Amino acid sequence: MAAPRTPPARLSGVMVPAPIQDLEALRALTALFKEQRNRNLDTIGVAVDLILLFRELRVEQESLLTAFRCGLQFLGNIASRNEDSQSIVWLHAFPELFVAYSSMILFTSLNPERMKELEENLNIAIDVIDAHQKHPESEWPFLIITDHFLKNPELVEAMYAKLSHQERVTLLDIIIAKIVGDEPLTKDDIPVFLCHAELMASAFVDQCKIVLKLTSDQHTDDEEVLATIRLLDVLCEMTANTELLGYLQVFPGLLERVIDVLRLIHVAGQDTTNIFSTSGCMRAEGDVSNMAEGFKSHLIRLLGNLCYKNKDNQDKVNELDGIPLILDSCNIDDSNPFLTQWVVYAIRNLTEDNSENQDFIAKMEDQGLADASLLKKIGFEVEKRGEKLILKSTSDTPQP
Template identity: 25%
Template structure:
């Protein structure tokens, strides 16, 4: 019969002891004696470690069993005393995880942990039946498990993710924000990929997370900042929702991430594709305030990315799809203004209400767009040539008209035209061949 580690060590110990006895009887030399004693020490140490490990496993199993019983009782009738018992047992089990036990010992209790998480989720699904202190303790408990259990351990992580979704849905901001903190501590690139899957569980997570984000939850904002640091996160964030209010909020934080250089560089090029899609559907959403706000913030994000030649995002200027989208959008805005839609008229591009609040949903869109074209064409012959061929010059010339509503647009338009004339002879030919058609006047 094959012996376990503890039994094998005892056998080794007995064999070494007999050898010491024989050597002592024969009067063995000191060096040989020391070698055998060293072997004896190793055997004793192995026995001790195996015994302690076995004891810890039994103790951990006993504590988990007590926690399971407490969860059963609380789920049946969630009185204060029973919830306090759950908290007490959870704290005791939590202390034993990581501080005294190895990952192997923890995984040895995998079945018990899975059962415990199932029961905990059942208890926490009803916010009214539980209390915040129990939920907060559960979040700390999950964080400790997540720290020591590999993400490849599917059964445990499956139930932990279900717990996170439950916590995010709580109306108590202490619990929902603490749940965002938990996700921030465990998130990684693989986690982001996993949550792109189109399932009911994932949809519920994103719905709850975006609700917190729009409610200006500080922890939700920090989680979003952390997401921006991973490849593919921007594509994911804009693909999991079709609500322009949510997309506008994400775009606002995207601008901050670019300004502080927190955005993973690989995210910017997929963002160009999303921007191009938005430009294509402008006519269908020409008076949708949330859509226009999202579009303006995206343009602003590209302005920030292309303003500094030392920026890690400066290479996005080489993506000609961005130039095509920017000029196409400028042309559409010009056509919408000429068609009589009030919010696109030049005088309203800088329209502010009380305390600087924008009354016009398209406020600043054209100004940001002219600035973006100026950034894209600055010392970039390819973009200058492309912008001229797409018909940007006449619209930019129109934007140089001086008025008191938007001096910044005039400055950016002049800057863009100067860059294009410097880099592109075709642009110089167009402008030199033009003749004034009316008297110059101030609006």
């Protein structure tokens, strides 16, 4: 029996030019697989390495698939009715080869017409999400989702309704990765992502209050809550994109619901000690204590985005008593990194070219409802000019 070799290192998945200058070497490997398909066990590890390497080659597709097929046939034949060879194949090939090969075939076979068939077979699409969730190191499921699924809003909507909460988190993480990736969304992407934005905003408006379950110790790891929190993360990134911002700024009920949830968790954190209570010490970088990490910060970030150069939303936040709520949230909180910075950002967007909101904050300070030191901390001060109070930005850099 051949001694098992150390499994090969994971391949990067980046399609790089192959050192093979023509197809002759690939054809030779294919022939070798055919000759060796019933031979000794020593070739199993080498065969798996070669099959995985095929993913990196930029060669004509038919020849590549032929080599894949012969390589897999070799592994299938050599493992047939032989426990020793089965063990070695499993050692070298699982899970990378099983996930990569089936996903690669699906990726290369999909086109707009076949995507319609996939809409009628949602279980296959959901299996791809599940494959990425379980094997994130395999790039093919990720590429299927980003290059095919996310270009079909009807499929995403139908699939989202049937995904488990954990699978939803996986899909939402991929959407975030697509939005913030090195390659910006293209003109063709924008109409599709506007549809995704509608789905995300609608789901958040409907489900966001479920985060209050976290006030109970019994729900501190609730997957449904985590999926809702991830919706907020997606909306923050979407509203940071100027092509998507305008649509979400006028989405019915979104601004109001964000203020509602901010108020509810703010009050809940003050009433009893729970996951939303402020902790006035800073943890070491990278130390995440709970799934609500950054939730309040992101609510305020989203409010700031929704109010960016939008007078109607600026006024609406004031009408809903959102300004005192935002100012009252400006505390050192180890569960909400960068909270002060997002408060600064939100207040600046709320007061930009909006004299009513500026006057409101100035009067709050004059009446003792807003701490002057707090305003200075976030980069503002109130100046009295005769009988009028003026809120102005200080020259000092806001303190973190």
